[in-house]
Amino acid sequence: MNTRKTLTLELTGIIGAALVAILLGIIIIYIVSEEPLTAIQSLLLGPISSAFNIGTVLNKAVPLIFTGLALAIVFQAGVFSMGAEGQLYMGAFVGALAALYIPGLPVWVHLPIIFLAAICAGAIFGAIPGFLKAYLNTDEIVTTLMLNFIAILSTSYFVNNIFKDPASGGYARMQYIASDLRLGRIVEGFTAHYGIIIALATVIVIYLLLYKTKFGYELRMVGQNSRFAHYGGISTKKIIILSVVISGGLAALAGIIEILGVHGTFKDYFSINLGFDGIIIALLARNHPFGVAVAALFYAYLQVGAQLMQGASDVPRELAVIIQVILVLLVSSQAIFTFLRQKYLLRQGR
Amino acid sequence: MTVLLEMKDIHKVYPNGTKANQGVDLTVHEGEIHALVGENGAGKSTLMKILFGLETPTSGEIRYKGQPVTFQGPRDAIKQGIGMVHQHFMLVPSLTVSENILLGDELRKGFFSLFRDRKRELTEVDQLIQRYTLKVDPQAKVEMISVGQKQRVEILKVLYRGARLIILDEPTAVLTPQETDELFHSMKELVKENYTVIFITHKLREVMEISDRATILRAGKTIETVQTKNSSQEEISKLMVGRNVLFRVEKEEAKPKEPVLKVNHLTVPDDKGLEAIRNVSFQIRAGEIFGFAGVEGNGQTELIEAITGLRKIKSGQIEYLGQDLTEKTVAQIRAMKIGHIPEDRQTTGACLTSTISENLILDCCRAKEYRRGPFLEQKKIKGFSQQMIKDFDIRVQNEDALAGSLSGGNLQKVIIARELSKNPKLLIASQPTRGVDIGAIEFIHREIIKKRDEGTAVLLVSAELSEVINLSDRIGVLYNGEIVAILDNSTPLSEEEIGSYMLGIKRQEQEAVAE
Numbered sequence: 001m002n003t004r005k006t007l008t009l010e011l012t013g014i015i016g017a018a019l020v021a022i023l024l025g026i027i028i029i030y031i032v033s034e035e036p037l038t039a040i041q042s043l044l045l046g047p048i049s050s051a052f053n054i055g056t057v058l059n060k061a062v063p064l065i066f067t068g069l070a071l072a073i074v075f076q077a078g079v080f081s082m083g084a085e086g087q088l089y090m091g092a093f094v095g096a097l098a099a100l101y102i103p104g105l106p107v108w109v110h111l112p113i114i115f116l117a118a119i120c121a122g123a124i125f126g127a128i129p130g131f132l133k134a135y136l137n138t139d140e141i142v143t144t145l146m147l148n149f150i151a152i153l154s155t156s157y158f159v160n161n162i163f164k165d166p167a168s169g170g171y172a173r174m175q176y177i178a179s180d181l182r183l184g185r186i187v188e189g190f191t192a193h194y195g196i197i198i199a200l201a202t203v204i205v206i207y208l209l210l211y212k213t214k215f216g217y218e219l220r221m222v223g224q225n226s227r228f229a230h231y232g233g234i235s236t237k238k239i240i241i242l243s244v245v246i247s248g249g250l251a252a253l254a255g256i257i258e259i260l261g262v263h264g265t266f267k268d269y270f271s272i273n274l275g276f277d278g279i280i281i282a283l284l285a286r287n288h289p290f291g292v293a294v295a296a297l298f299y300a301y302l303q304v305g306a307q308l309m310q311g312a313s314d315v316p317r318e319l320a321v322i323i324q325v326i327l328v329l330l331v332s333s334q335a336i337f338t339f340l341r342q343k344y345l346l347r348q349g350r
Numbered sequence: 351m352t353v354l355l356e357m358k359d360i361h362k363v364y365p366n367g368t369k370a371n372q373g374v375d376l377t378v379h380e381g382e383i384h385a386l387v388g389e390n391g392a393g394k395s396t397l398m399k400i401l402f403g404l405e406t407p408t409s410g411e412i413r414y415k416g417q418p419v420t421f422q423g424p425r426d427a428i429k430q431g432i433g434m435v436h437q438h439f440m441l442v443p444s445l446t447v448s449e450n451i452l453l454g455d456e457l458r459k460g461f462f463s464l465f466r467d468r469k470r471e472l473t474e475v476d477q478l479i480q481r482y483t484l485k486v487d488p489q490a491k492v493e494m495i496s497v498g499q500k501q502r503v504e505i506l507k508v509l510y511r512g513a514r515l516i517i518l519d520e521p522t523a524v525l526t527p528q529e530t531d532e533l534f535h536s537m538k539e540l541v542k543e544n545y546t547v548i549f550i551t552h553k554l555r556e557v558m559e560i561s562d563r564a565t566i567l568r569a570g571k572t573i574e575t576v577q578t579k580n581s582s583q584e585e586i587s588k589l590m591v592g593r594n595v596l597f598r599v600e601k602e603e604a605k606p607k608e609p610v611l612k613v614n615h616l617t618v619p620d621d622k623g624l625e626a627i628r629n630v631s632f633q634i635r636a637g638e639i640f641g642f643a644g645v646e647g648n649g650q651t652e653l654i655e656a657i658t659g660l661r662k663i664k665s666g667q668i669e670y671l672g673q674d675l676t677e678k679t680v681a682q683i684r685a686m687k688i689g690h691i692p693e694d695r696q697t698t699g700a701c702l703t704s705t706i707s708e709n710l711i712l713d714c715c716r717a718k719e720y721r722r723g724p725f726l727e728q729k730k731i732k733g734f735s736q737q738m739i740k741d742f743d744i745r746v747q748n749e750d751a752l753a754g755s756l757s758g759g760n761l762q763k764v765i766i767a768r769e770l771s772k773n774p775k776l777l778i779a780s781q782p783t784r785g786v787d788i789g790a791i792e793f794i795h796r797e798i799i800k801k802r803d804e805g806t807a808v809l810l811v812s813a814e815l816s817e818v819i820n821l822s823d824r825i826g827v828l829y830n831g832e833i834v835a836i837l838d839n840s841t842p843l844s845e846e847e848i849g850s851y852m853l854g855i856k857r858q859e860q861e862a863v864a865e
Contacts, residue, residue, distance in 0.1 A: 212725045214715045225701040231660065231692055232712040233681030
């Protein structure tokens with residue numbers, strides 16, 4: 001069986017799973033709702049009913065694309081990092097500090113410095129579990145989960161104490177970042193900010209990196225068969241560390257763009273599990289960058305739809321969570337795909 | 351002759367899509383030795399796993415003693431009197447022979463049968479050993495006994511559980527020629543007592559020697575069942591492969607030149623830190639094939655890993671064209687025109703989830719001519735891959751097919767294409783034809799000899815003694831981590847002669863070994 005057939009089969013499987021999940025969601029709506037048609041309509045069509053809503057979908061997709069890419073790249077290297085959430089906070093935190101506390105720079109110098117600071121913070125924080133895994137064979141799932149607490153709680157401490165904006169009152173947040181440093185709207189009157197353009201450009205860069213360069217080739221070989229990589233002279237340690245460093249940088253981008261594009265400042269607990277949603281996005285995308293873009297948009301669409309549904313009907317937005325969970329269950333059931341493949345081959349064989 | 355077992359139109363498709371059996375028929379008579387022959391991947395093992403209840407067939411019918419049967423697991427098969435000796439032994443090394451034989455079926459005595467009746471156990475095991483002349487010490491720990499004896503323990507285990515039909519899955523693969531003879535003797539004894547034996551093999555000499563009838567499988571289908579005494583090696587091999595096969599490897603006399611690889615007093619530890627290779631010295635010259643014979647697990651793997659940089663050495667030198675290899679990384683060694691065909695092609699030699707092309711470019715992705723700026727030159731890679739597929743007769747749709755979809759022989763050709771395309775000065779070939787079909791074996795042997803004639807120094811390791819004898823110009827025998835003999839093979843040696851060195855019975859004078 002060649003790769004194209006495998007790809008077609010996988011795609012049919014994933015799209016099928018998405019349809020089944022939505023169908024089950026609709027059935028649940030019919031069970032719980034007094035006004036199922038209104039609920040379904042706002043869930044499925046709401047997100048594209050106005051330019052404002054479309055813009056919201058795009059904005060919601062931006063951080064998901066970055067965290068999805070961050071996890072796709074480590075997963076492809078065979079490293080099961082769960083650390084995107086922590087790296088996202090570190091990146092956002094350091095980036096926000098760079099935005100607030102480096103004075104007197106022109107915007108076109110200042111903005112790249114902010115991004116660079118954020119990426120470095122995420123990358124360095126991401127490198128820690130990488131070194132631990134490469135040299136001490138420490139389980140990266142445990143270390144990254146623990147490091148998440150360190151990142152989230154320590155940034156929380158700082159934003160509640162040292163860097164807290166005195167004018168913020170009951171809110172734990174930093175001062176607002178100067179508006180010329182924030183990511184503006186692409187078109188006036190349309191909600192989407194420049195983040196989506198940066199995100200889609202990053203998708204292409206990561207695609208090229210993974211599939212068209214020597215580094216990407218080596219990274220994928222390490223992930224797919226580390227013994228083969230070792231036999232072939234690929235330095236698996238180097239690849240593991242670089243993969244978590246790049247991943248940390250991408251997660252940090254998710255954080256800083258969320259700050260500059262949406263919140264305008266670093267807020268306590270501003271990311272509601274964006275780093276963990278990235279795991280699901282990467283899973284749905286089968287770790288492919290283009291898939292990440294599609295999956296993130298789908299995910300954002302579902303969230304916006306659920307929000308609108310809650311406003312328009314008696315169905316709570318948590319329904320979106322149910323649909324997401326069903327989808328994850330279906331997609332992660334590798335068995336279904338192998339079953340389909342077997343049926344397919346059987347039919348060919350007879 | 352009564353029919354004991356009938357398997358009809360058996361199909362088996364594995365979840366990963368492999369069609370291992372596609373309509374296999376097998377009829378076995380009571381009291382015969384029935385050989386099941388076919389190339390690797392022909393479906394022999396799958397068929398036997400179905401018979402033993404380890405796999406459920408996708409479709410088909412099994413009749414045993416005239417009754418249709420379905421086995422949910424090995425337990426059901428054992429109950430019916432079917433026993434199987436697996437290729438890989440399933441014994442507890444720290445227990446004694448008799449404990450292994452009785453495991454799960456211990457004899458009990460006394461109050462509520464709380465106590466083991468060790469005395470009766472020993473006598474029963476002793477009787478069993480006497481009766482079938484399967485010589486082994488019942489009180490010895492399994493970790494201390496030889497491979498041949500371990501196999502006898504496996505057979506005794508099966509007999510103790512009352513099996514009347516015994517399946518032996520490639521029993522001779524791990525045995526020396528002498529041990530093989532003893533196994534055959536025991537098999538004949540069993541058949542005299544009206545036991546039935548199904549014997550899986552792909553060695554034709556053994557089929558002719560021991561079996562009454564042979565069923566030939568090819569590509570998951572039954573080709574024919576023949577009476578062995580009315581048939582010949584040539585006929586069976588033709589049925590196996592589907593065409594005529596050359597048995598001898600044709601090669602001219604070697605013309606060795608300067609030494610390429612010099613190994614001096616090399617000591618290499620195994621994974622546990624014990625010395626797997628002890629004080630080994632040898633040289634390989636350009637234009638010769640130096641073969642290592644030896645029962646598997648006598649240090650071959652560690653020796654090759656040391657030379658290719660995959661394993662740290664303890665002491666000694668490895669010199670390649672005047673350069674010391676011991677401090678070099680794997681990547682540096684691969685860049686020095688050293689080709690390495692690893693023993694395990696599924697896990698080490700290839701990446702099954704990647705495409706053929708990705709498997710081929712392992713080295714050239716580092717070469718400048720395959721890169722432009724940060725990117726790989728996709729066109730050149732495609733061209734190179736297509737060239738390799740053509741030159742090495744890899745049977746596949748295109749270079750984007752997954753390596754995992756290839757048969758063993760074709761996958762091995764991918765690895766050989768990659769390793770030979772860099773025109774190695776030294777080629778290390780470990781089990782180059784293991785589990786490969788006969789057609790591909792011929793091809794691989796020809797390619798290795800062609801490289802030798804072009805002046806490559808070849809280090810060959812193979813568990814197939816006939817392969818070592820057929821290809822090598824000189825043969826080193828490894829026993830327990832040491833080279834016990836280095837023999838000239840310009841006129842081919844006999845298997846028995848090498849076999850006695852392999853078992854450690856004979857040993858050359860130290861001076862001769864050290865050259």
